[in-house]
Amino acid sequence: MRLFDKIEEVASSRKRRKQVQEIASSPHKIPKLALPNTSSVQISPRGTPMRFRVRPRLHRTPSLDVNPIKVRQQMEEKARNIKREITVVKKPPVGLRNLAISPEQLGFVARKQEAVEDEFYRKGLPRLVQVKGRRRILVRQVPLDFGMLNDTDVFILDTGGEILYQWNGRKANRIVRGKGLDFVKNLKDKDFGGTKTIKVLDHGKNDYPEPGFWKFIKRNPEDEVAKGEDEEMGNELISSILAMTVLYKVNEIEEVFIPEKIATHPFTKSLLKEDCCYILDTINEIFLWCGKKSTPKLRRGATSLAKDLKAERKTWTAHIVRELPESETLLFRERFMDWGYGPTIAVQQIASNTSSAPSPKIDIKKLISNLPKLAPDPVADDGKQDPKIWRIEEFAKIEMKPENYGEFFSGESYIVLYKYPWKNKFAAQIYFWQGRNSSTTDKGTAALITRDINTALQNDGRIASIKDVRTLQNLETPHFMKVFSEFYVIHQGKE
Template identity: 25%
Template sequence: MPSTTRTKVVSSDPTDLYSMRFAPVPYIPTDYNDNSPYKKSVEDVTEETRYILEEFIIERATEDGVDMGLVKPIIDVDLSALPQYRQIQQIAHRLRMIGDELDADQRIKSMVDQVPINSPYETFSDVAKELFCDGIYNWGRIVTLFYFTYKLILKSLRDQPSSILHVLVEWTVRFVKEIVAPWIVCKGGWLVVLRDAVPQSRLTTIGIFLNDHLLGNAVQHREVQGNESERFLSYFKSRGGVTYRQGGIASGFHRHQSTNEPRLFHLKGRHTVRLFEMPAIDWSYISRGDVYLLDLNEVIFIWNGSKSNKYERLQAMHRAKQLRDERGKTNIVIIEDGEEMKMSKDELKLFESKLSLKDKKLNLNETIDDNDDDTRSDGAHIKLYKCSDESGTLKVTEKKVGPLVKSDLESEDAYIVDNGAHGIWVWVGRRSNPKERREAMRNALGFLQKKGYPKMTKVCRVIDGAEPMEFIALFKTWLDSNAQKGLGKTYTKGHIAKMVSSQFDVTTMHLHPQLAAATQMPDDGSGKKEIYRIEQFKMIPYPETMHGIFFSGDSFVIQYTYNDQQNSYTLIYFWLGHHSSLDEQGAAAIGAVELDKKMNGTATIIRVVQDKEPLHFMAMFHGHMIIFKHGKRSGFRNLQYYDENNSENDDTYLLQVRGLSKYDTKAVQVNI
């Protein structure tokens, strides 16, 4: 990107920004790599940083519905007039995609909101230094720096004069020049971010930086693929376990596109299933000691190794049935090792089209993996280390070799519980200083290398007073001050507790935000609704008699208002039917943003796709939600879907009803 003269902003028309925001994703070039012939200097990267940061701010502000008149003082260059604007837009768009994922975490948003704005430079300096204090550089951390700058700008718009806005940009650019720019130069310049951004860097940033520096009161779990903790795996039991698919790393932050290609899965786990997709369908990836699923979409073959255990065979059958139920037209064929010829001719022909029996003897992997993913530690060699900063220098000293008791932990310090290859735990006392909290986690990670433990060893950081049961189980005795003593309070025959009704209490959700987050239910859906349907790219009020009736060829915008004991809140859903056109979907998104602007940006905007409706969305219609086929003729690309008023199937249709209560029930039209 050549150097250019900086000029004053010519245009900041919000309508142009909206069209930019909802336009299709720009073309992303793929011919840039670390060996790129483009040579950049620190000065070049610094100048590009300013332009990219300003474009990043414009896109984020537009997405959040911020008044562009307030943002004008920040942008002192007409970016669209620059010859390299196309590249700037592409890079900023990629960074904004990563920033959007950060913004989706409400816990992180809450943390950032608590950063004091009365000392912005000190806060910014501490955050920036903390991000790169370990000497590790990646695009995820750079995006987090941009994200944090943008959040400080939003906070300044509310609390401080606008003169500080430009200063925040200058601080960011200066920090990049002095600390990060040399790394960007070595990578080949900013263009490399278009193919080099890796999601893992973002997760590292969230876990260590935001938690430790801003609040430090959350429980942190470090999970490694294939060696996840039981707690992590338990979250996916209802979905049949965890499935590991090939790819994903080189694709950056692009969404996974499902395909119908045949796949070979290796099943592991006696209690919680894990499916590992094999790199290819070949006998060399199959062992007699395990169970495999050959998924051909129409048929799922379960191949049971002759030395596999009965528990994994049972889990394979359950997983195959779940896949069959999801698809509806899939057959299941069970094959025992050595009995492949007992299949029918059609089944054998289909199986051999992917796994020829002639190659079995030659390529079958005879190695048997005896590792049990449900093993337990006896805790015989557990060790406790104390992290202390009393002398001004952080020291990690061994305090005790198990068994451990709760009294070994003091709230003034941080501790590392070393359980060997079964896991490393960091316990942070509520009165420990920030340095001890940060360095305790870093020292735990250092244990993995120093002690020679496997890289997949689990690492968890817990807080004094919020210890999970897995941590408490490592101690011989653990008595809380509020723990029940003896039998507790008992009841005689004449004083049995009364039965109470289980009516939904809206205030419960406001008093317990964790429960609301887990159930995705801010209230019981009895608030006020205003529904609009997109017709000819405009929001047309939807008759109240039609509330709850949707069409797969349409897009809808729903403004929902509810109250707690003190305040009023608004949610804006925009619902996208499977067969609605892209232009209608864009109009729905713009309409949702416009409604939010009318409310001064106080509403929460939620994108909902047909068949992926959250629990609260269905609860708004109290069990009367119906999705019909077809829709209004309004989009340029959905002319094949005719108006529901002219449907040939108005008189006769078949509805599939799902749900167990008025909070999760809906009906969907299916083919007769």
């Protein structure tokens, strides 16, 4: 071989080796493939197409028999019919048809309520409670309507918000006013935990400017409050309502729930058993009470019976109230004669160990002789002068009429000014009498006003001696008793 040919062969081998190295170091190119024009094709990481399947699309044509516009109109018409108010003709229950009292007086007005409303009471719903009577007090829920107001009763409005209103009729007596105030205070403390505010409105004084009250009791400008019944008619009305108040016990017989009448008014708390369910029917109120140990099946049956009882009523009926044991509402507890506002107090009888031997005779004269003798009266006066008396009321003194002198109340404080001749001039005794049940405010006000009277008398040159005397009930001084020697009576409570 010639030298030139050998050199050319070596050069060509080096060139091929270099080309192989370049190919090995360069990345592989993905070959271009002709794929179908669809988005469902997936490419593998290596660049090769995967198997694909195009899902067929179903085309549904609307039916020509159904018009969607008419269907929508029919649905809207049904919704309007459901929300429309249902007015039922006035018709009293069977037990009221033979009474001399009209159903309207018992509170049976035409029921106007939506058919879709909730049948059970829940906190936050407004309600109106009536308090009526004198000898017998009746507390019941009535329709939230201006026509229920009258001038002889007291009404409690629970707005469902932060305010409880007490509306007093113009002719409401002191007993029903006090019962209404007691009820609304316990309603605030027991049912709402003291979180609400009480506002007292008097008919014809400060009630009409109150917008929060008349927002719920809708009143037209020409409307006037109706006149209430007289005392005899009111007592007959209360007796009729209480006579038709019934307590039912729910019994299960062969998987059928049957109400059993067990008692009429008055009721006692001992009638309620822990393993039973009861329905209290008060004509226009229905209460459902289930004991702690009652079965869920019995509770469901009692709930169904309460709903049926409310549905059968042709007159206005309040929401059904579910009562929880040991957390009963105030309106429910009012129906039981031995159910107070607080926890019950058990009275235990203690056996007496006294012997049957006759007791020794007591010498009364000997007991009286051992009493300490009273100190002589420092006031040299017979108490025959005319006093002047004021009664304390709201940080002020109100002068009493002379015909009421000698009558004191244990819940009040009084100031008695007595002047009598002394050393060619006059002396003054200023008694500030404090009742046993008088408030701290009244006692303090009496002391301050006594000091003011003393200051005013010091400027009078005719008064030579002035003395302030604090007098407690049942601890009066001898001279004080001389002033009221002819007539002295202490009444219980406030005037």
